[in-house]
Amino acid sequence: MNDEHQENLELRRMLEEAMPMERAEAGAGPLDSLDPETAALRRAWQRFRELLEAGGPTEIERAAGNILPIVEKVEAQKEAGSSEKARRAPRRFRWSAVALAASLLVAVGLAVTLRIVENLKDRAAVQPKNPSAVARGDKTAVPNQIARNPNDTTARPTNKNADVAANNDATDSWNDSVDDDITAVARATALVKQDWYAQSGSIGAVETGVSDLSRELDQGPL
């Protein structure tokens, strides 16, 4: 490691002598004071420098005045760079304005669409379907009786409640007023629409309710 470092130092010293920099050239030792190897390298370096001075393109370039076109090119490039910067600023502002306008447009469009969907949903919830559909077998239709009945307009029993209601209907007593019977029938009818499984039990309840109702009607005045 130390040997390698020593070799590098020695090589560096030799090269400093063989290739003196212009500012250090005056201080460089004369050729005859150098060891033969370093002196030979110095002569090769001097010959190389002479060729670079005589044969390199710099001398011709100075004579031909080729520097000026390059200055002009650099200046043109510089101006192109600064005008490009100036052009970019308003262009960036314009793009920001367009992006802002586009996002506003999209936001307004979304708001309007949501509003329309909400309105349609509300209307569908309030407006009952044709009651005759129930008679024709439309199991999902809501009968007019329910829509007109203030108690059941928004009633939507769950499947679980439907099952319970269907089971309980068998033991319900129908000896109250006709209004109660009508309410019970409407409730059972509403339960029918839930699903086929619930309906199978609920149809029995509807039948029971209807027969109780007709019995009540037969028995006395309303």
Place this chain on the structure above:
Amino acid sequence: MQSMAPEAADSERVAGWLREHGGAVRGFLYGVVGRLEALDDMVQEVFVRAWQGRERYEERGHARAYLLQIADRVACDRFRRKKPESTLGDSVWEIGERGAEANDPSRTAAHNEAAGRLDEALEELTPLQRRALLLRYYGQLSFNEIAETLGCPLNTALSHCHRGLQMLRQHFGGDEL
């Protein structure tokens, strides 16, 4: 005295670099790539890059070293010297004719001959040896700076310089040394 605007000062500094070091940059690039027809574009690129990086440059009296380091990168980016420029003589004549001094035929012939011999000498060197020696000559770079520019350890840079000089010694030894 009125102080210059920063932009104008930058512009003046780069123009000064061009006047003072343009020739060295051009000579270095010619030595590395050996193509005279591409030199103007490459010199222009060096000064454009120097202009773009002027804010990073710290004035410490090493403008030429800074420019040659850029020139070295430009040369590496573009292409390297591949073969002796056979049309060098013609190109030099063409450029020389533009200048008043080129009207002296003996001067141009001498330059032409020297250019041819320089070309032969440069062809003896590997690209790294050529870059190292040209950085030393044109940029007056220290060996540490040469190593930094070449992107190699100091001992490698020293080795490139030493072997390059030995090649030149052999090349010139036959007729002059």
